[in-house]
Amino acid sequence: MALLEIAGMSLGFGGIEVLRDLDFTVEEGSITSLIGPNGAGKTSVFNCLTGFYRPRSGRITLAGGRIDRLAPHRVTRLGLARTFQNLRLFRELTAAENVMAGRHCRTGAGALDAVLGTRRHRREEAAIAQAAQHWLDFVGIPDAAERVAGSLPYGHQRRVEWARALATEPRLLLLDEPAAGLNTSEKEELIALMRRIRDELGITILLIEHDMGLVMQVSEHIGVLDHGRKIAEGTPDRVQNDPLVIEAYLGRDEDDASEAA
Amino acid sequence: MSATTAPAAARSPRGTALTAVVILAALGIPLVANSYQLEVLSEAWFYVLLCLGLNIVVGYAGLLDLGYAAFFAVGAYTAGLVTLKLGLSFWLSLPLAVVAASIAGVVIGGPTLRLRSDYLAIVTLGFGEMVRITVRNLSVTGGASGLVGISRPWLFGYKLSSIENYYYIFLALAVLAVVASHRLERSRIGRAWKYVRSDEDAARAMGINHAAIKLSAYVMGAIFAAIGGCFYAAKMTAIAPETFTFNQSLLILLGVVLGGRGKIPGVILGAIVVVVAPELFRDIGSMRMLVFALSLLLIMLLRPAGIWPERWRWG
Structure with missing residues (x-):
């Protein structure tokens, strides 16, 4: 069952389009990741989900109830908690x-x-x-x-x-680049902790992460964003071999392309 | 682990002993002090109440309020109007002042929710002046000459009129303000004030309604000042708009900042310094405000976080 559903979500500031017509689903009990190059709009997705940004269009539902247009504190009360990309402790x-x-x-x-x-x-x-x-x-x-x-x-x-x-007793935990700045052993502990949160507490996890090794190891489902659009979605294996994903990450070089041909 | 300190709730016996000594000394002062000294000390206890009230807004919630005297005015005028114009008991003015102050707190808090620093300063300053100018121009509040002949309150068949009576009243109010502040500081709402002060977005992400929390800080601070204002009116029996000037607001703020924002013992000390120091300098005549101002500057330069040491905890 889908715990979180994003349907047709667009976000813009003035003339700048940040997210375009995004559809994405997080299954209950899963560890799902959202990846993409820098500036792809991943953190903007989190800010929309948690009520900090108001999408131009589209709808977001958590366990069937709409949460777009709700203030951040209300979203949290409904069971969505987050961590921040740059630590935001008191x-x-x-x-x-x-x-x-x-x-x-x-x-x-x-x-x-x-x-x-x-x-x-x-x-x-x-x-x-x-x-x-x-x-x-x-x-x-x-x-x-x-x-x-x-x-x-x-x-x-x-x-x-x-x-x-x-x-906050969340149903869905949003983690924004939790592995940033951690060393290898700390990353191992992080993966173990994520699995305990899901397995012992039954909390669904949605993750934004740059560390591909970690993402591929821990996720069951991955969405890939580039320039505010979803370009691929699926299991780690499928996403890893998707030509659009490889292109988004590595870029397309005309010379390389012609030499290979 | 060595880094783990004892829970803050576990009070040290030294702190408790110190508190007991201070309270006993404060209780005994009227036996030895003359009436001038009692006037000054009553004022000091009154300022402890006001500064602790403003400390909720400035210290805990990290908001600025340059018009705090307005809430003090709301309390004083409520007491004056209730006893003089309505002919009701002074004691009835307390709940009414709390209601009036809460409304005033929401009025000032509402528009300030979206503002930060400089703008907040201007709006709160303007609010303080608005209240003063309003009571100055309304006939019901007696215009520029204010309200005169406010009757003394009765307590258990005894009329509260001597300076000793008011010394003890303001001492009791100061103690109540300390207890209330101490309890608020370690409560769900008190922590929420600090969360919002520390990082508003993180607080919102934790499910805290930052607007409601900021408003509650303004309202709670306003209630402290309004209760103080009621007793101030009863003590003075006359109130005038010129008591509630920007200077008054500034002096209260000074007590908070001088002692150390958010630190109860520091704020108590700051309040006492603000009242007592100018009196101590009285002998040097016209230079006294200059000396007072210079010593304040010096303290702020040497101890920017306030007189009270960072690491000390009350008790």
Whole structure:
């Protein structure tokens, strides 16, 4: 069953067309990737999905309900969480406080509850603190809780961002270039973590990534974007051998083409 | 792991002892102080309340407000109108002031949601001036001469009129403001203020309605000032528009920035400095505001993040 469906989505700013008539589907329980050369519009797709950009046309549905035209916080509440291409942690706050942000949309105590110290406030706060530690444990940095997020090593900061996204209890997790800046062993851990998120938590993953080795290894389904259009889609094997994809990545050289002929 | 510090909730015994000493000393001061000193210290406690209120907006939510005195005015005029024009009990003015301040908070917060830094400064400054000029020109608020003869509140058959009474009232308000700030800071809403301050887009992606959260900061800050304003009216028995000038807003903001935005003990200290320091310099006559200004400049140059040290935690 399709968890996420993008149909006929176009996005533009002024006279610039960023995405053109995009159709794409993410199956529930899958790890799906979106790839393409720099500037192909991948992050724009994420920004449309999460409500940061408003597409010119087309529709986006999450589990059957339309999410285009919704504000970002509403989209998150409906079960879509993201990480950012460049880390967007609350750098001066602790790792635990960062992860607690993910619980905001699943809790409801107000300012008055806090001032009066009501039971609701205390019960929620205890649960929020517990959840924060749980997700830090899950992503493998249990000792980071009280550390200021900006002072953590880069790889750990990435994990805090994952923990924060997971804390929102998403159905679909959008990862924007999660492997950027990681070394080989960290990438291995990342793949393992992605599989645990899907297998243990049942969360569907949509990934944007430049590391082709990682994409081919982990994805079940891949979409390829170039100049804002989908040029190919399918299993890793199929996409890898698609001439349009090879051309988008390597470019077409007239001389090479004639020599080969 | 060594890097893991104790949870912030686990208070150190030294911090608790220090707090107890400060509160005991504050309670005992009226036994030894003269009425001039009590006036100044009452004002200091009042400023603690105002600065902690503004700290919610400026410190936690990272928004600017150059018209904060307007909310203080809303409270003071609500108390004045409720007792003088409606002839009702002073105590009724408190809930009404909270309602009025909430509305004022939304009014100022609404248009500022899309603005950043410079524009936010201009709009909030304008709002502060609008409120002052409005009360100055309405006949119901007494025009430029303001409201005179606001009746003293009664509490358990006792009329609150002496400076000692108001010293304790403002001390109690300051303590309540500290407790409320402390609780808000570690609450779901308090954290959301900090998320929005730190990275608005990331906060929105975490499911936080940034508009509602910013509005709640303005409203909460406004409520602190309005409650303070009610008691200010009761203490002074007369209020005039010229109390709520841009200078007043600036002085409150100064207390917050001087002490250290977002740090409760720092803001308390900043508020006290802003009130007490000019009095200490009174002996040097006309030079005192100059000396005060120079020392403020010096403090900001040496400690740009405020007087209060970065690493210290309350308690």
